[in-house]
Amino acid sequence: MTQTLLSLRNVSKQFDGKTVLDALDLDIQDGEFLTLLGPSGCGKTTLLRLLGGFEHPDSGTLVLSGEDITAKPPEHRPLNTVFQHYALFPHMTVFDNVAYGLKMEKRPADEIRQRVSEALALVQLDDFARRKPHQLSGGQQQRVAIARAVVKRPKLLLLDEPLSALDYKLRRTMQIELKRLQRELGITFVFVTHDQEEALSMSDRVVVLKDGKVQQLGTPREIYERPANLFTARFVGETNFFPGVVSRIDDEHIAVDVQGLLRHLRKPTFDVRVGQPVHVLLRPEDIRVLEPTADHGFTGKVIERNYKGSTLDSLIRLDSGQEVLASEFFDEDDPTFDYRLGEPVRVSWVDGWEWLLPEELNEAEVLSDDLNAEAPAGDD
Amino acid sequence: MERVIARWLPRTYLTLVYVLLYLPILVLVVFSFNASRTGYQWDGLSLHWYESLFNNRAMVKAMWNSLWLALVAATVSTVIGALTALALHRYRFRGKRMLNGMLFVVMMSPEIVLAISLLALFLLIGMQLGFMSLLLAHVTFCLPFVVITVMARLSGFDERLPEAARDLGASDFTMTRTVLIPVIMPALMAGWLLGFTLSLDDVVVSTFVSGPSYEILPLRIYSMVRVGLKPEVNALGTLLLVFSLVMLMLSQWILMRSKR
Numbered sequence: 001m002t003q004t005l006l007s008l009r010n011v012s013k014q015f016d017g018k019t020v021l022d023a024l025d026l027d028i029q030d031g032e033f034l035t036l037l038g039p040s041g042c043g044k045t046t047l048l049r050l051l052g053g054f055e056h057p058d059s060g061t062l063v064l065s066g067e068d069i070t071a072k073p074p075e076h077r078p079l080n081t082v083f084q085h086y087a088l089f090p091h092m093t094v095f096d097n098v099a100y101g102l103k104m105e106k107r108p109a110d111e112i113r114q115r116v117s118e119a120l121a122l123v124q125l126d127d128f129a130r131r132k133p134h135q136l137s138g139g140q141q142q143r144v145a146i147a148r149a150v151v152k153r154p155k156l157l158l159l160d161e162p163l164s165a166l167d168y169k170l171r172r173t174m175q176i177e178l179k180r181l182q183r184e185l186g187i188t189f190v191f192v193t194h195d196q197e198e199a200l201s202m203s204d205r206v207v208v209l210k211d212g213k214v215q216q217l218g219t220p221r222e223i224y225e226r227p228a229n230l231f232t233a234r235f236v237g238e239t240n241f242f243p244g245v246v247s248r249i250d251d252e253h254i255a256v257d258v259q260g261l262l263r264h265l266r267k268p269t270f271d272v273r274v275g276q277p278v279h280v281l282l283r284p285e286d287i288r289v290l291e292p293t294a295d296h297g298f299t300g301k302v303i304e305r306n307y308k309g310s311t312l313d314s315l316i317r318l319d320s321g322q323e324v325l326a327s328e329f330f331d332e333d334d335p336t337f338d339y340r341l342g343e344p345v346r347v348s349w350v351d352g353w354e355w356l357l358p359e360e361l362n363e364a365e366v367l368s369d370d371l372n373a374e375a376p377a378g379d380d
Numbered sequence: 381m382e383r384v385i386a387r388w389l390p391r392t393y394l395t396l397v398y399v400l401l402y403l404p405i406l407v408l409v410v411f412s413f414n415a416s417r418t419g420y421q422w423d424g425l426s427l428h429w430y431e432s433l434f435n436n437r438a439m440v441k442a443m444w445n446s447l448w449l450a451l452v453a454a455t456v457s458t459v460i461g462a463l464t465a466l467a468l469h470r471y472r473f474r475g476k477r478m479l480n481g482m483l484f485v486v487m488m489s490p491e492i493v494l495a496i497s498l499l500a501l502f503l504l505i506g507m508q509l510g511f512m513s514l515l516l517a518h519v520t521f522c523l524p525f526v527v528i529t530v531m532a533r534l535s536g537f538d539e540r541l542p543e544a545a546r547d548l549g550a551s552d553f554t555m556t557r558t559v560l561i562p563v564i565m566p567a568l569m570a571g572w573l574l575g576f577t578l579s580l581d582d583v584v585v586s587t588f589v590s591g592p593s594y595e596i597l598p599l600r601i602y603s604m605v606r607v608g609l610k611p612e613v614n615a616l617g618t619l620l621l622v623f624s625l626v627m628l629m630l631s632q633w634i635l636m637r638s639k640r
Binding site: 052053054073074075080081083084085087088089090091100101104105148149152 | 538540541543544545546547548549550551554558559562563565
């Protein structure tokens with residue numbers, strides 16, 4: 001049984017006349033790990049800052065456990081933030097950093113000592129209490145920032161790209177660490193990232209944002225397997241798009257003419273009519289690369305091979321000029337597996353593994369933007 | 381041969397520069413312990429001039445006056461300067477650029493211009509020349525240095541720190557007291573020291589705006605020069621040198637501690 005912890009209703013925010021959040025509605029459930037995912041400038045950081053109380057919406061309301069907190073300053077909100085570059089107080093020791101929030105609550109000294117050492121134990125920094133922040137590594141500073149925020153036992157923890165400054169390996173460790181913390185503490189996490197892989201692996205639910213609007217809200221699986229629109233499909237993971245036209249409609253299936261090949265596909269959730277242009281979406285791992293003698297699929301040539309350890313990625317240029325990315329698991333017993341560059345192949349998929357989306361206005365823009373191009377440690 | 385020159389030329393040059401810089405100071409210190417009445421010959425070690433300095437009541441009075449003025453001027457300009465720097469850093473307001481530019485105008489304009497205009501101002505408003513006129517003048521020329529020192533520190537200040545403090549439950553005032561001021565403390569101290577030194581050795585502006593009721597050290601020394609310099613001045617110079625060295629080391633020590 002899930003309960004709503006925080007509701008945003010019709011929240012809008014503009015900066016210098018530019019709309020950053022556009023009439024946004026969102027319910028955050030008690031105890032969940034919710035990720036705000038989007039390219040830079042999508043409004044995810046602004047949304048987090050609104051929750052923290054560092055910005056105030058131009059219109060709309062924020063309700064936390066039945067209480068309207070829209071106009072409350074940050075110091076009166078029962079939630080805490082882990083900042084992107086940690087924002088540790090440089091002139092204080094680790095202990096004093098973590099104790100700061102409790103001192104503000106005017107807790108007795110004994111309780112502060114007790115709770116600070118508990119919080120430091122939680123992030124495995126018991127022995128570092130006397131150090132100053134600049135004597136710690138990036139990962140350790142990150143842990144102090146987390147300890148400082150959770151020591152106050154907030155209802156909600158806001159995390160603003162907390163892992164973006166860490167290297168890949170440490171990032172993976174901290175991802176697991178954060179999940180463990182969230183389970184142990186039972187605190188609701190709202191996590192901001194532009195890294196879709198991170199979002200999928202950590203979250204209970206993901207909010208995909210673009211231009212200040214929610215594009216899709218769902219579990220990582222829903223987001224990945226059943227994207228609501230072309231933007232989500234392109235932003236989350238790699239996707240191959242095949243343009244097609246609906247040619248026949250049955251009760252459960254439709255026939256789609258995909259570049260001259262007739263495929264029988266599951267009927268999509270949106271309304272379709274005969275003659276309607278649609279997009280057939282296939283993840284690289286759902287693509288089958290066949291020998292040129294196969295009796296179905298599009299013909300093309302392998303133009304790039306990318307060995308990734310557990311998988312082998314191939315880029316195939318179809319005769320139509322379209323490029324298709326296929327990702328196959330290693331199977332050394334499969335004689336057809338290892339194609340050479342320039343070798344002719346056929347590309348197909350198992351009907352039913354595809355996902356259909358209707359044609360969209362301005363879709364050229366969505367399909368051409370380089371969505372994953374992100375400035376390193378981008379503040380938006 | 382060439383190698384020898386290449387090796388010794390820079391060293392000689394550097395040594396010369398340092399000798400020229402420090403030799404006069406060294407001479408001053410040494411001659412402050414000279415028993416001779418004149419400044420040209422060495423008659424043996426003596427603390428006579430220190431004694432004579434402390435018996436020169438006008439001189440001691442002028443020294444205290446100068447120290448007190450420097451202390452007050454540095455403190456006042458640090459407070460005003462820090463607030464100005466904070467305002468310039470944190471807020472957007474009308475005339476911000478102009479305020480910023482005007483600070484530089486005060487800093488860049490020749491001291492004599494500042495001196496004349498301040499004198500004209502004080503005469504115009506009918507202010508008695510004395511401690512207050514000196515204080516106002518000194519605060520005026522110290523202020524831009526403090527503002528610039530503090531602004532430099534603030535430009536490297538992480539904007540998320542005040543937010544983190546607020547997030548953890550601190551009011552704006554508590555945040556300023558526990559986070560903002562401690563973090564910019566080195567700049568505040570540097571600004572204060574700068575102001576203190578500027579005020580202590582100012583001659584030009586002080587000449588114009590001081591009155592007979594409040595005599596300060598640089599002007600006292602200057603007036604003594606005209607009737608012939610007594611080695612007392614060497615003793616005074618040595619004391620001031622020791623004082624500023626102690627101040628400098630103190631500030632460095634505090635700076636190092638704050639970094640640790």
